[in-house]
Amino acid sequence: MSRPELLVLCGLHAPGAEAVIARIRASDPDVAVLHHDLREIGSGRVHRRLRHRDRDDWTELQLAHGCLSCTLREDLLPQLHLLSEPDGPRRIVLHLDPALEPEQVCWSLLHVLVDGAPITERVDLRGVITCVDTGTWLDDATGDATLAERGAAELPDDERTVAQVAVGQAEFADLIVHTGTADAWQLARTDAVLERLAPGATRTSLAALDARVLLTDLPPGARRGRPDDVHDPLLRGQPPLSRDCGVQLSVFSARRPFHPARLHDAVDALLDGVLRTRGRIWLATRPESVLWLESAGGGLRIGQAGEWLAAGGPAAWAAAGPERRALASLGWHPRFGDRSQDVAVLSLDADPSRIEAALAAALLTDAELAAGERAWRALPDPFGWWHTDPCGDPPADLAAAGRPDTEHEEH
Template identity: 80%
Template sequence: MTRPELLVLTGLHEPGVEATAARIRALDPDVAVLHHDLRGVATGRVHRRLRHGARDEHTVLELAHGCVSCTLREDLLPQLHALSGPGGPRRIVLHLDPALEPEQVCWSLLHVLVDGAPITDRVDLRGVLTCVDAGSWLDDATGDATVAERGFAELPDDERTLAQVAVGQAELADLLVHTGTADAWQLARTDAVLARLAPSAQRVHLAALDERALLADLPPSARRGRPDDVHAPLLRGQPPLARDCGVQLLVLAARRPFHPERLHEAMDALLDGVVRTRGRIWLATRPDAVLWLESAGGGLQIGHAGDWLDGAGERAWAQASPERRAMASLGWHPRFGDRAQDLVVLVHDADPAEVEERLSAALLTDAELAAGEESWRALPDPFGWWHTDPCGPPAGLPAVSARTEQEEH
């Protein structure tokens, strides 16, 4: 049996997302659109809509625990399982609620078992379409408003910013669809950001959307919903490195650890005028731990992402991917092994030289480096295993922690 194709459709601009879904249905009459509206999830209710040809079904689901995981496990994945059976549609569009990030959903498609197998055994995951309103997206992606403040679904213990969702939706895209309206300058700046945030994604305006919406002819570099490994190269897809419309990528690489307290102070430079920061860091107080740093707009998180290979033993080397082993071997340091700082910062309204200076000043000095690891362990360390900035109570299940747990398991 030929597997039906699955397209994941996402975006904050709901009219644009709906218009894109309508365009896909016009291109292929044998497509089913499955949507779970999560605005009532906090009260235990989710509204499911399924459209296929003349069929348009609305169902109110009562979920005992009222959470996104329950929605995925108890209804969304089983619905996809049923649609992928005999007599089902040729294509399925999974229309995500705007509060969802496609990375977490795609990870579930790839790894959560339904009847003993992941959904991707039964469907062909073609990739992710993300709708971007050029008139508002850049403000959303660089602000500090929370998802709840925008009026989207109020998920339990959810303190994510709108920027985290906007950036996450665009970053995983295989096709970016421009919706809404914007002047030429705003459109140019948004395009400059997207070219560096999702360099392998095609970009098209809604008015010109054609068969590309079916994701049938994606290049080999397309992500197709596959989340990145935290040890993968950070400059995925060969993004432009030149400055454009004030937008630029800054790459920071260093072979000495960060002073935890100075890094904590320097992180303010990543919260103003910066669209995205992501990468691996090494704290002097934690010589074995790989920490993953990720920011979007005015929010930043740091989480534990495993251990460095140096000193980890033969089993860790055997379990590491061939790409990670190759990168570690090529960059091996006689004293520090594979330990390194690797960060990419996407700025839109900040001075890259100032950001680099602030981060570089947080590295250990020559004198501190010479003092040795025993003295490093005594340095003040304001970071917990999970850290969010601006500082505050733990944010429940932040996006970075969910991905790191997925990579480890």
């Protein structure tokens, strides 16, 4: 028997998401829509809504710890398990709370076990639909307001900005639906950003939405809810590198480590006029560690994401996937192996050459490079294994939020 299809729907614009749900239900009456309202999760309460045919049921849940991982483990995944039974609906729409990023939820769908198996063995994960209000999305994606300041769900120890959520939702989409209104210039700039941020996603307007909303005819290279590995190519989907409406995507690469203190000073260049930064970095004080850098709008985080193959020896090489081994072999350096800086920067009205100059100035000089790894490890390192600016405590559940093991955050 075929598995029910699962569509993941997200977006900050709640009316737009409801409009898309209405289109989906009109296209197929045998659709169940599951939604968990997280606005009171800080108090340990979550409101579950399940719509199927003529039913519209609300249930208040009391969670022991009031966190996202509890919601996923104790109710959301078990509910999907129940809906996937043979007498269940043909399609399921998982409508995410506006504060959630789909990548983290999809990771749980693919890896968290329910009755000994991930949910994706019982449902066919078709992909992610993201609703974008073209009148407000660009401002959201470039601002520095936190989710708490916006009045969104306050997950424990959650300091994400609205920009980080807005960008994460669009970047992970298979289908982007414009649900708002904007003038021609705002629409052109938003499209220029989305073309570079999510080049593999199909884009359409709510007015033009048709059967594609069921995600039955996505192109062969569609993401379909599968997260990228940290070592995958940064320019997924071959986005344009030309400048359009003040929007430009550029890549910074180098084969020498960053001086931690100078990189810390250079971070401001990644927050001024930059919509998105993401990539692998190499700090001189941590020659074994791959660090992942990611920014959106006014929020930036850096966290540990494993080890370089050059530091792990034969065991690490054997454990790596074939694509990572191939890419490492192609760029192998006789001294540094696969260590490198590879950072993609999506700028909006910023000068990419200024950003590149700031990052280049943060690299070790020739004299520092010649001093060797023992000297590098003694350099001042303001990032620490956990660091926020201003200083604070680490979140209680990084793994549940889908983040790296250690982070440095700036706002």
